[in-house]
Amino acid sequence: MLAVRVRRCGGRAVLLEVDDAAGVAAVAAAVRDAALPEVRELVPAARTVLVEVAPGAATERVVQVARAADAAAGEAGTGTVHTLPVTYDGEDLALVAETAGLSVDEVVALHSGAEYRVDFCGFTPGFGYLSGLPEPLRQPRLESSRTAVPAGSVGIADVYSCVYPRRSPGGWRLIGRTDTVLFDPDADPPALFTPGDRVRFEPR
Structure with a gap:
């Protein structure tokens, strides 16, 4: 499991901080693959992933998915x-x-x-x-x-x-x-x- 630090961003988003680019890739892939209906936008950066949810939705499931991400999944790209x-x-x-x-x-x-x-x-x-x-x-x-x-x-x-x-x-x-x-x-x-x-x- 990854070390994921969670910072609240207003009432509808969380900033997920990790240690390196591979961690960003792993967290982004995990949240994307989970296809959570409440997720509206996902923005990876150098050491963070910002996740915005729908109005009125909670962010707890996003955090759970991020913390359960497979660190090895971020070592290689998985897209096109x-x-x-x-x-x-x-x-x-x-x-x-x-x-x-x-x-x-x-x-x-x-x-x-x-x-x-x-x-x-x-x-x-x-x-x-x-x-x-x-x-x-x-x-x-x-x-x-x-x-x-x-x-x-x-x-x-x-x-x-x-x-x-x-x-x-x-x-x-x-x-x-x-x-x-x-x-x-x-x-x-x-x-x-x-x-x-x-x-x-x-x-x-």
Whole structure:
């Protein structure tokens, strides 16, 4: 069983705090799979899961399900597998290689050889935080953020990789680009990534 700390959020929600991203994935999967009729919204984040229930409903069953979650269930993604073709020619690719003490080809091989899990989404619609970045590629964000990062840019920062779903400011180190559309407001669902999904990058 997981160590889950419960914080009340008003009268209709609870914030479930855990120790790591795997715990978040396990709790989110357990609550989602329980299909509790009172649950209206479930929002995973880096170390928390916010669960909102219907007006007048209690949160006790949500807490029970969360505390009974199988910790091992969060170690691997359980959702859809997405394979994204990537051209590895990002503005920071040489910087990433130099910082890691690797060749550009080694950076590409490491990044594309890993499987990532969508831990949570945020920052901008369709933006997923993808855990699973190989240890040698873990580097800080840029000291100064760019005012505009093109849509489809593939980046890394800290323990995560990402794909920018739309043109936006950003400080991640850019190593490539993909033509895959991550967010389309006219699609159902509009966002390609859902927490728990797995992502693979395929060099082209």
